[in-house]
Amino acid sequence: MAQNHSTPPMIATLTSAELLQAQAQLWCHTFGYLKSMALQSAIKLGIPTAIHRCGGAASLSELHVALPVPASKRPCLSRLMKLLIAMGVFGEGEPGVYSLTPVSRLLVEDVDDSQTCLSQFTAMATSPFHFAASQRLPEWLKNEDDAAAETPFMMAHGAGFFGCTSRDLEFSELFNEAMGAEIVVRECAEVFAGVTSLVDVGGGDGTTVKAIAKAFPHVRCSVLELPQVVDGVPVDGTVEFVAGDMMEFIPPADVVLLKVRVWPWNSTY
Ligand SMILES: C[S@@+](CC[C@H](N)C(=O)[O-])C[C@H]1O[C@@H](n2cnc3c(N)ncnc32)[C@H](O)[C@@H]1O
Secondary structure, X not given: OOOOOOOOOOHHHOOHHHHHHXXXXXXXHHOHHHHHHHHXXXXXXXXXXXXXXXXXXXXXXHHHHXXXXXXXXXXXXXXXXXXXXXXXXXXXXXXXXXXXXHHHHOOOOXXXXXXXXXXXXXXXXXXXXXXXXXXXXXXXXXXXXXXXHOOHXXXXXXXXXXXXXXXXXXXXXXXXXXXXXXXXXXXXXXXXXXXXEEEEEOOOOOHHHHHHHHHOOOOEEEEEEOHHHHHOOOOOOOOEEEEOOOOOOOOOOOEEEOOOOOOOOOOOX
């Protein structure tokens, strides 16, 4: 049966306005990665925290004092801030005075337990580990049946995600900090009513389960993790760590928690 594909308009039939719009869109996509890199720079330089310490708004000269940027690079800092303002990461109430927005509030590191800081998560997601993996996507798609490169991540790093966390201390720390950054146990006490035990499967260094144990002391909490992860976790007695493979065994508990767990596997799991 003949397929009814609509014919895309030829370049010659597009109006100047349409062409201009298309080019603007293309440029946006082409340089889109620079937004992630600007965000990563803001976190690594500690800009959100510096603005927070200045009371939520800071002039360029206050930022110059607070940030580890040499005088010769200072003009570039204001350009970086312009991009971050256009992205909605910072605001500029009066010219040259930068303020936090809801986005950058999530990146402030001086926060108490009641607030959330996502800077470690963003730092990990924009790190060279992920960036290098995404660069391999076209090559990986063209490659048929390469068992050594089951994913673009493996192609870039010679090991899977968790292989990398076990062999690379920097990556492992980045990952654990990123996972620990997302704790939401407030306002959900009803979920734990009647629960006496909980096991966090693939619970990393126990950050989540420790927050649960602190908020709900009547719940006996444990973590099931791969042996190489459990070996590296400092024991403080607040929760129990069980070394094992979830595909083989899950310790019995009233509640089995699977948080940010299923994404590394393909759809057969
Ligand atoms: C994406 S992380 C999530 C960590 C934690 N649940 C959180 O949200 O912060 C996945 C975790 O699962 C662990 N993991 C991977 N395969 C596992 C398996 N077969 N059995 C138990 N844990 C596993 C990894 O070591 C890693 O810490």
